[in-house]
Amino acid sequence: MITSVKTAAKNELEGLDGLKTEPFSRRGFVMTGLVSGFTLATTVVHGQTINTDSKGLVAGEVKIPTADGELPSYRAMPEGAGPFPIILVVEEIFGVHEYIKDICRRLAKLGYCAVAPELYARLGDLSKMTDAQVIVRDVISKAPDATVLSDLDATAKWAAASSKGDAARLGVTGFCRGGRAVWLYAAHNPQLKAAVAWYGPLGGNPTAIQPKTAADVVGDLKAPVLGLYGAADTGIPVASVEKQRDAAKAAGKTVEIVIFPDTPHGFHADYRPSYRKAQAEDGWARMLAWFKRYGVA
Template sequence: MTLPSNDPARFAQAAGAPAPSAIATDVTGLEAGVTTLPGGAPAYIARPRTGGDFPIILVAQEIFGLHEHIRDIVRRFAKLGFLAIAPDFLIRYGDPQDAPDIEAIRAIVAKVPDAETMEIFDQALAYAATKGGDATRAAIAGFCWGGRIAWLYAAHNPQLLACIPWYGRLDGAHTPAQPRWPVDVAEELKTPTLGLYGGADPSIPAALIETMRERLKKAQAPAEIIVYADAPHAFFADYRDSYRPDAARDAWEKALAFLRAQGVG
């Protein structure tokens, strides 16, 4: 796999200066960089330098865009033997990395049609399969806004073997661009799913998580939601003050075990 040179890694301006706890995963033993999907969307991709038929993990970015934290997660998966790819499904409507504050980012995100996002992830999966990935062993993991996308994409593509949404919003404003939310697709879910949420996250209240659990149970969907009682939103984001090392470590281990149990990894 030959990739163009990576553009400079940086964290989103609105997320603040990165904390000392920010993890930096090197590219030793990897092929990693920015590429362009057939439909024109950029994507960050990484895989082991040698070998092939790698399990594929699609990574859905935070609301802050395809910045350094998400790229680092892609590299972490690649170090574990995955072909990991994070398509940038926001950039056509504005660059969250350059937005001055969270409200400016929300204005960008509100414009992004879910239908277009699903198409971009379809392209990313197909592209990964041409770069040494095994499309029959594919999963998605999403963080923050990308957690919402992970739920939706799992409903869109039931051939995925696993879905791991990290603190993705479960309900919100229903608009022409974003007409459905995870609570609306719970009954359609066929992909084994492990949701990882914080119990101290005011943006995703406990009552809403229980509603989601009830809908999943009623539909007999193969899904479980784990809540870390004292963890805030973005507890896995090691570059932010919200980072909770113990919860993040446990959730990462559970996520990897879940992928293995589903035949991915």
């Protein structure tokens, strides 16, 4: 599993707020709708996938207004008056496909308004891409962090205004590359109550449009972060995870790191061979407890 994009480019930009977004070479959104079913870019183990129904929910594809168009997204929330606490769900590199949609429905069943924006819609049609390395090279590496953060802000604003969401109870969770975005967003949005990063990459080589790693922003965190990692993750060394924990402690930030023994990257992804049921369920329970402890639930 690819966890970072290697590049020789360096930069001298400071901070995350106020960055200029690199202009896109194409007008509009390449991806105007979400992935149907599961991603084509990885092996799917259908026998173990979790399928959460939408009974009692308002669930489906929505369009979120941004400065340059409408962002295709998936929203699930309970039926009823609300207001509901908001959880931003940040995708892996494979798009908002059935696994990410199901996570939204799982959270909605627990009383949350969960929204997953398709953050790479401007850059490529992930519904048709079959090679993870090509996705990283042609899409992920070309997504400016400033745009990702702006889109998450727009999603939170939309959820509060249009989906009975409670802006005062805002949380975020994300998986793999989405876990990296969780760290960045926790350093970006002072209104965020709590964040949970599932095996989010911590290092990497900065570029002009992705100027900070998760490790770089640990001292700027504005919300408590729970990091869930696997000791057998070949792309995220345990030493780097422990370093992140120690740096957060030194900076006086509220960060809890859990490292599951003998556990690979992607252990929550129930559609992939990397899935580990016990660790996934343990991490999920810890995530819910984290959100409750810090005022999202």
